[in-house]
Amino acid sequence: MERKKTLTKDIVNQAIVDSFKKLNPWIMMKNPVMFVVEIGTVITLLLSLAPELFGSSEVGRGYNIAVFLILLFTLLFANFAEALAEGRGKAQAESLRKTKSDTMARLVQKDGTYKQVSSTSLRKGDVVRIEIGELIPSDGEIIEGLASIDESAITGESAPVIKEAGGDFSSVTGGTRVASDYIVVKVLTDPGESFLDCMIALVEGAKRQKTPNEIALTTLLAVLTLIFLIVMMTMVPIASYLNVKLEISTLIALLVCLIPTTIGGLLSAIGIAGMDRVTQFNVLAMSGKAVEAAGDIDTMILDKTGTITFGNRMASEFVPVGGRSVKDITFAALQASVKDETPEGRSIVELANKLGESWQADHYSDAEVVEFTAETRMSGLDLADGVKFRKGAVDAIKNYVTAHGGKIPADLEAITNRIAKAGGTPLAVAINERIYGVIYLKDTVKPGLKERFAELRAMGIKTVMCTGDNPLTAATIALEAGVDEFIAEAKPEDKIAAIKKEQQEGKLVAMTGDGTNDAPALAQADVGLAMNSGTMAAKEAANMIDLDSDPTKLLSVISIGKQLLITRGALTTFSIANDIAKYFAIIPAMFILAMPQLQALNIMNLASPESAILSALIFNAIIIPLLIPIAMKGVKYRAMSADRLLSRNILLYGIGGVVVPFIGIKIIDMVLHGLSIV
Ligand SMILES: Nc1ncnc2c1ncn2[C@@H]1O[C@H](COP(=O)(O)OP(=O)(O)OP(=O)(O)O)[C@@H](O)[C@H]1O
Ligand SMILES: [K+]
Numbered sequence: 001m002e003r004k005k006t007l008t009k010d011i012v013n014q015a016i017v018d019s020f021k022k023l024n025p026w027i028m029m030k031n032p033v034m035f036v037v038e039i040g041t042v043i044t045l046l047l048s049l050a051p052e053l054f055g056s057s058e059v060g061r062g063y064n065i066a067v068f069l070i071l072l073f074t075l076l077f078a079n080f081a082e083a084l085a086e087g088r089g090k091a092q093a094e095s096l097r098k099t100k101s102d103t104m105a106r107l108v109q110k111d112g113t114y115k116q117v118s119s120t121s122l123r124k125g126d127v128v129r130i131e132i133g134e135l136i137p138s139d140g141e142i143i144e145g146l147a148s149i150d151e152s153a154i155t156g157e158s159a160p161v162i163k164e165a166g167g168d169f170s171s172v173t174g175g176t177r178v179a180s181d182y183i184v185v186k187v188l189t190d191p192g193e194s195f196l197d198c199m200i201a202l203v204e205g206a207k208r209q210k211t212p213n214e215i216a217l218t219t220l221l222a223v224l225t226l227i228f229l230i231v232m233m234t235m236v237p238i239a240s241y242l243n244v245k246l247e248i249s250t251l252i253a254l255l256v257c258l259i260p261t262t263i264g265g266l267l268s269a270i271g272i273a274g275m276d277r278v279t280q281f282n283v284l285a286m287s288g289k290a291v292e293a294a295g296d297i298d299t300m301i302l303d304k305t306g307t308i309t310f311g312n313r314m315a316s317e318f319v320p321v322g323g324r325s326v327k328d329i330t331f332a333a334l335q336a337s338v339k340d341e342t343p344e345g346r347s348i349v350e351l352a353n354k355l356g357e358s359w360q361a362d363h364y365s366d367a368e369v370v371e372f373t374a375e376t377r378m379s380g381l382d383l384a385d386g387v388k389f390r391k392g393a394v395d396a397i398k399n400y401v402t403a404h405g406g407k408i409p410a411d412l413e414a415i416t417n418r419i420a421k422a423g424g425t426p427l428a429v430a431i432n433e434r435i436y437g438v439i440y441l442k443d444t445v446k447p448g449l450k451e452r453f454a455e456l457r458a459m460g461i462k463t464v465m466c467t468g469d470n471p472l473t474a475a476t477i478a479l480e481a482g483v484d485e486f487i488a489e490a491k492p493e494d495k496i497a498a499i500k501k502e503q504q505e506g507k508l509v510a511m512t513g514d515g516t517n518d519a520p521a522l523a524q525a526d527v528g529l530a531m532n533s534g535t536m537a538a539k540e541a542a543n544m545i546d547l548d549s550d551p552t553k554l555l556s557v558i559s560i561g562k563q564l565l566i567t568r569g570a571l572t573t574f575s576i577a578n579d580i581a582k583y584f585a586i587i588p589a590m591f592i593l594a595m596p597q598l599q600a601l602n603i604m605n606l607a608s609p610e611s612a613i614l615s616a617l618i619f620n621a622i623i624i625p626l627l628i629p630i631a632m633k634g635v636k637y638r639a640m641s642a643d644r645l646l647s648r649n650i651l652l653y654g655i656g657g658v659v660v661p662f663i664g665i666k667i668i669d670m671v672l673h674g675l676s677i678v
């Protein structure tokens with residue numbers, strides 16, 4: 001997807017226009033703090049037109065107009081922050097929409113002939129054939145063929161990826177292009193529900209919902225607003241007792257200064273910008289809740305094949321056991337794999353062919369295929385004459401042959417151990433109850449994982465690799481990748497059990513995976529990150545998808561999640577701490593005539609009561625745009641525990657929140673006075 005790192009002029013211009021549109025009270029009502037400001041703005045507008053509207057008044061029209069304008073800008077600044085945060089996503093959605101142009105598709109009909117149809121008419125279950133250079137019309141699963149696919153429209157990555165029928169690399173996304181060969185694809189989504197549709201809605205923020213944290217904070221801010229409203233009301237009898245005439249516009253100014261407008265105005269921008277930052281890292285987060293949960297993760301569970309490793313496991317060697325020859329095991333491995341459509345199975349057939357073994361398709365016409373499942377961890381073929389070929393995880397095959405009365409060859413263990421210790425996956429091969437040898441499947445660990453896992457450790461996050469592979473292979477890969485712990489020989493339900501166990505200890509768990517067998521675990525985890533290279537099932541179950549298929553990407557999401565929580569905390573603290581200075585500015589200004597002793601509180605030595613009130617109100621308005629960069633980028637973040645980070649920032653923003661407005665208000669007062677405005 002086309003990524004805009006910086007804010008373009010178009011985005012800023014659009015945000016300015018949107019700031020005015022967002023003045024609509026129906027929209028404003030969702031933000032109680034700013035809605036109160038809007039009501040104040042309307043009242044001061046009325047007072048600007050008719051100063052005596054609510055009774056006698058001693059202030060000039062100019063003062064009312066000044067208060068009205070400052071309040072209006074307060075609203076516009078807050079709206080601008082939100083519109084700006086939304087801007088980049090909207091621009092991205094626009095460019096994605098262009099990818100979604102209508103294409104023609106070659107629908108494969110029942111009799112095998114093709115029919116040209118519009119891509120928008122494709123439904124779940126339809127089968128289409130896509131040739132080199134053509135756009136894939138819809139999301140689906142390859143059922144025939146192998147091709148390199150250019151996914152740059154969606155991932156921004158220009159190098160094509162290989163996709164093939166069977167296994168974990170069979171899913172294709174509508175809007176991507178076939179760069180070589182051809183594929184036959186079974187459509188898996190109905191119009192309007194595709195990955196691209198979902199992506200557009202996500203980056204655009206169309207489905208954005210407030211997160212539980214955001215709702216809690218909004219409620220807190222609304223309560224604070226109510227309290228200050230009551231405080232302001234009590235000023236009226238106090239003033240009348242003191243024989244002071246309180247102007248309505250002054251009361252409104254006091255109220256707006258005291259209610260938490262800074263955080264109220266920036267709150268949604270912080271959340272939207274956080275989601276946007278996640279997208280900039282090429283991760284699609286289905287909800288803000290998932291991003292926030294990532295900020296609090298304690299344990300990260302990773303699948304091995306396809307997540308920690310590249311997952312293109314290729315047969316590299318056939319090793320005989322129990323006195324068999326290389327030719328024997330090659331023959332057995334080939335027979336056990338001729339009907340195995342997984343990439344592993346096909347690589348075995350390829351290697352056997354290279355070694356001179358071949359087979360005839362008609363020979364197997366009445367053979368029964370035993371398909372690979374993550375549950376049995378085996379696959380094979382049952383011939384009509386009763387001969388059974390099996391291959392699979394070594395312990396699974398051992399159990400199989402012992403159950404059929406066979407013996408385990410003495411040299412099997414040494415050979416499997418050699419392969420496993422090298423990080424390879426050994427597959428044992430049997431004909432009936434006899435083990436013939438071992439297939440060496442090679443896989444490669446993705447680079448750079450060790451450093452990234454070390455960073456996770458520094459944040460106090462435990463990493464656990466969970467794999468269907470044997471313990472020795474798992475141990476080797478775990479060491480090479482640098483994870484803290486591993487679980488081997490795990491079936492899909494074991495992956496869920498591992499997650500539940502951590503959750504029961506009160507921990508928040510993230511899971512990354514790519515396979516259909518990972519889908520239930522991805523759904524169970526608090527944060528489920530699916531590799532874009534993975535299956536549709538995995539992507540549907542997850543609440544985040546990494547377009548670059550990099551499992552350590554979660555680290556970036558965790559950082560953004562933590563930053564989001566801390567930014568919100570820091571700006572809330574800043575916003576509330578600001579009240580102290582405003583109090584010192586406004587209270588003496590309101591009562592100074594009746595109580596000259598209050599001059600002692602005028603520590604900023606502000607020029608006049610009007611200047612004090614307007615300066616405080618102006619500061620209150622311009623602090624919002626000044627803080628937009630922090631709201632958008634997040635407060636500075638370093639890898640340390642969330643608690644320490646939070647207390648550090650609260651201290652920083654708390655003290656800053658007390659001091660900065662004293663200086664700011666004084667400067668504004670000097671400028672206003674210097675320009676003889678007040
Ligand atoms: N096509 C196949 N035929 C027979 N056995 C296989 C085949 N593919 C994999 N296996 C065996 O089954 C085991 C489990 O495979 P599965 O795909 O469930 O997990 P995995 O890919 O090894 O690990 P992970 O869960 O980390 O992705 C593998 O370790 C391997 O021993
Ligand atoms: K305020």
Ligand SMILES: [Mg+2]
Pocket residue numbers: 168303304305306307514515
């Ligand atoms: Mg896997």
